Amino acid sequence: MLEIISLTLFVSGVALIIATIIGVPLGAVLALRRVMFKKIITLILYTGMGLPPVVVGLAVYIFLSREGALGWLGWLFTPSAMITAQVIIALPIVIGLTTSAVENVNPELRLQIRSLGATPNQVMWTILSEARSGVVAAIVAAFGGIISEVGAVMLVGGNIEGSTRVLTTAIVLETRKGDFGLALALGGVLLTLTLVTNFFLLRLNKR
Amino acid sequence: MTTLFHLSHIRHNYNGRFVLDIDDLAIQRGELFAIVGPSGAGKSTLLRLLNFLESPSAGIIRYKDQATPPLDLTRQITTVFQHPILLHRSVHENVEYGLRLRDQRNDKQVDEIIARVGLAAFAASAADSLSGGERQRIALARALVLNPEVLLLDEPTANLDPHNVSLIESIIREENEQRGTTILLVTHNVFQAKRLAQRVGLMLNGKLIEVGATKDFFENPKDERTRKFVDGEMIY
Ligand SMILES: Nc1ncnc2c1ncn2[C@@H]1O[C@H](COP(=O)(O)OP(=O)(O)OP(=O)(O)O)[C@@H](O)[C@H]1O
Ligand SMILES: [Mg+2]
Numbered sequence: 001m002l003e004i005i006s007l008t009l010f011v012s013g014v015a016l017i018i019a020t021i022i023g024v025p026l027g028a029v030l031a032l033r034r035v036m037f038k039k040i041i042t043l044i045l046y047t048g049m050g051l052p053p054v055v056v057g058l059a060v061y062i063f064l065s066r067e068g069a070l071g072w073l074g075w076l077f078t079p080s081a082m083i084t085a086q087v088i089i090a091l092p093i094v095i096g097l098t099t100s101a102v103e104n105v106n107p108e109l110r111l112q113i114r115s116l117g118a119t120p121n122q123v124m125w126t127i128l129s130e131a132r133s134g135v136v137a138a139i140v141a142a143f144g145g146i147i148s149e150v151g152a153v154m155l156v157g158g159n160i161e162g163s164t165r166v167l168t169t170a171i172v173l174e175t176r177k178g179d180f181g182l183a184l185a186l187g188g189v190l191l192t193l194t195l196v197t198n199f200f201l202l203r204l205n206k207r
Numbered sequence: 208m209t210t211l212f213h214l215s216h217i218r219h220n221y222n223g224r225f226v227l228d229i230d231d232l233a234i235q236r237g238e239l240f241a242i243v244g245p246s247g248a249g250k251s252t253l254l255r256l257l258n259f260l261e262s263p264s265a266g267i268i269r270y271k272d273q274a275t276p277p278l279d280l281t282r283q284i285t286t287v288f289q290h291p292i293l294l295h296r297s298v299h300e301n302v303e304y305g306l307r308l309r310d311q312r313n314d315k316q317v318d319e320i321i322a323r324v325g326l327a328a329f330a331a332s333a334a335d336s337l338s339g340g341e342r343q344r345i346a347l348a349r350a351l352v353l354n355p356e357v358l359l360l361d362e363p364t365a366n367l368d369p370h371n372v373s374l375i376e377s378i379i380r381e382e383n384e385q386r387g388t389t390i391l392l393v394t395h396n397v398f399q400a401k402r403l404a405q406r407v408g409l410m411l412n413g414k415l416i417e418v419g420a421t422k423d424f425f426e427n428p429k430d431e432r433t434r435k436f437v438d439g440e441m442i443y
Contacts, residue, residue, distance in 0.1 A: 109292045115258050116305035116349065117282040126304075130295060 005189060008166040011079050012147040015086035019094045020139055027098025027138070028124050032110070042099070048092030053085070054151030060085045061155050077164060081156040089149060090142040097141060101134020102127055136204050143201070147194055167193075211236045211357065211389055212257060217266035219252060219413075227252050227263070227413045234391065239383045241392045241400035241421075243436065244410035250393040251289055253410070254359045257391065258286045270357075282309070283356040287363050289393075291346030293334040298326065301334045302349045309353075320348045325374055339366040347375065351382065357389045358382065364399065372399075379403060397437055401425055409433050 030041065062068050064076040064084075075081040105127050113126050128135060150168035157164035159173060167190045174183040212234040219227035227249040234240055234257075242250050255261045256268055259281050270276045270284070285305070293301050303317045321330050324344040329337065334345065343366050350358060360379065364372045380403060382388040394400055400407050401421060408418040409432070417424065417433045428434045 106292055108288075108290070109294075111255070111260050112286075112288055112292055113304070114260055115284075115286040115288070117278075117285070117308045117353070119278065119308075122308050126294070 003162065004165055004167055004170050004186075005193070007079065007164070008147065008168075008190075009193065011082045011153070011166060012086060012143065015083045015090055015146055016139065016143050018083070018087050019090035019142055023091050023094030023142075024098050024128065024135060024138075025124070027095040027135075028102050028128050030095065031099045031102035032124055032127065042096075045092045045096040045099070049096050051089070051092070052151070053089050053145075053149045054155065056088050057085050057152030057155035060088065060152065064156065076156065077158040077160060079157070079164060082153045082164060082166070085152040085156050086146040086149065089152065090146050093142040093145055094138050097138030098128075098131075098135050101131040101138060104134060105130045133205050136201055140198055140201050143197060144194060147197075148190070208235045208237075210234070211271065213269045213272075214256075215267055217256070217263045217268065219249075219256065219261075220264045225264075225413060227256070229253070229266075229415055232408075232415060232418070234389065236389055237383075237387045238406060239379075239390045239392065239404050241394060241404035241407045242410055242415075243394060243397050243400050243407060246395075248410040249413040250410055251361055252413075254286055254361055254391065254393060257357075258284050258359055260286075282353075284359065285350045285353055285355045285357070286359040287343075287346050287350050287361060289361040289365070291342055293337070293342055293345060295335055296333075297330070298332050298334050298337070298345055299330045301345055302352055305349060305353045317352060320352045321345075323351070323378065324348045325371070340368065340371060343367065344371065344375070347378070351378070354386070355388060357391070359391045359393075361393045362395065363392070365395075376403060397425075397439075409436055 029035070030038065035041065060081060061076065063070045064073065064081050065071055073080075075084065109130065110123055110127065113123055118126060148168065150172060153164070153166055154169050154172065157166070157169065159165050159169040167186055171183050171186045171190070174186065210233045214229050214232040217227060217229040218225055242253065244250055256263050259268075259270070259276065267274050271280060273280060294304065298321065299317060302321055303312060306312050306317070318327070318330060321327055324347055326341060326344055326348070329341065334342070337345065343363065347363055363379070364375050367375060376399065379390060379392070383390050392400070392403060404421050406418065407421050407424040409416045409430070411432060417428060417430045419429070424433065425437055428437060
């Protein structure tokens with residue numbers, strides 16, 4: 001049980017950190033700089049936000065399978081594969097919601113802080129900090145999406161006891177076995193984890 | 208006298224409509240130059256160009272002989288905007304912001320400036336909680352703390368009561384006379400221009416109609432439109 005909980009936190013935690021580090025700056029750049037094909041990129045992002053996780057799982061599975069382009073990594077049925085899938089699921093959410101949070105900051109503010117001497121990078125970090133609550137919401141939404149996700153981790157992880165079994169896949173398994181009590185308890189643990197994590201994420205809002 | 212800014216053949220368009228057309232203008236180091244003119248004349252646009260926040264559609268603006276001044280030069284210029292936007296942080300952090308950008312935090316200097324604009328009691332407050340007039344004074348403070356060589360002021364007393372208007376006017380005068388700061392003051396208020404400036408320009412429909420020493424501008428205007436504007440007869 002403890003093993004399942006810590007693996008769940010590890011996989012989704014690492015995936016969330018990677019998606020945040022890549023996605024938040026990308027989202028800001030997309031909102032602040034002149035980007036080519038911005039409309040198309042936004043359309044792809046919004047579609048990505050609604051992408052069925054199981055389809056992501058399938059794609060990752062194909063790439064990581066022995067014949068796949070990345071088969072040599074040997075990641076299939078390991079936590080690395082699960083993290084990869086979750087990063088792909090989380091990224092469009094982080095980028096898309098960060099972009100919209102940054103776009104909601106009054107554009108006139110950019111001019112005013114440039115007048116105070118901000119370089120383009122300093123403009124980006126200041127605007128991100130002004131959009132803080134929207135950026136935190138983006139991270140929270142992404143976390144909710146990946147920690148509750150079952151299709152992709154099932155496919156690429158394989159739900160192997162002691163190595164790739166996480167809370168959601170364990171719930172599926174216990175339900176199939178008819179152990180509803182245990183399945184429900186696992187569901188309760190999942191909810192509690194999300195609640196506690198969101199509590200800490202929301203503290204980032206006020207500094 | 209040395210020329211700090213030189214504008215030649217400046218034209219600026221928004222969506223194909225020209226809003227600024229200045230053939231030749233020089234701004235001297237250390238002067239306090241006021242620009243007056245009706246709403247929509249292009250005054251704020253001129254300040255954005257002088258701060259290198261936007262490039263003109265055509266023509267060249269030189270600052271210290273450079274058409275594209277590097278960061279250390281543009282950082283000598285700062286604007287107090289007509290509608291200042293503060294950060295969702297404390298008053299102290301707002302005033303400190305520009306120093307932080309330069310890695311030059313200095314609490315003492317920040318506190319002094321906040322006191323100078325009469326807001327010492329608010330240093331720890333959230334900037335969001337300030338009134339319009341208080342915000343405007345913080346916007347002036349966050350510019351002054353940088354010890355700028357050039358201060359561009361866009362209606363800096365528009366939201367203030369008479370007491371604070373005279374406080375801010377005396378700060379503007381001090382900056383110009385004691386620190387030698389070059390100041391461009393945009394104002395609707397011709398009396399303020401008369402009180403503070405050494406030179407005044409009238410802007411109408413994107414053009415500088417008349418530029419002259421304050422005394423000449425008010426007492427012997429060359430252009431009929433200047434006389435009408437000064438006498439408050441101009442209808443706009
Ligand atoms: N970003 C912009 N995009 C399009 N048009 C603009 C923009 N900024 C200014 N304009 C237009 O340019 C003209 C000059 O505007 P500007 O703000 O410089 O006038 P102003 O003299 O400062 O007026 P006010 O006294 O009302 O502040 C106006 O017609 C305005 O609508
Ligand atoms: Mg204006």
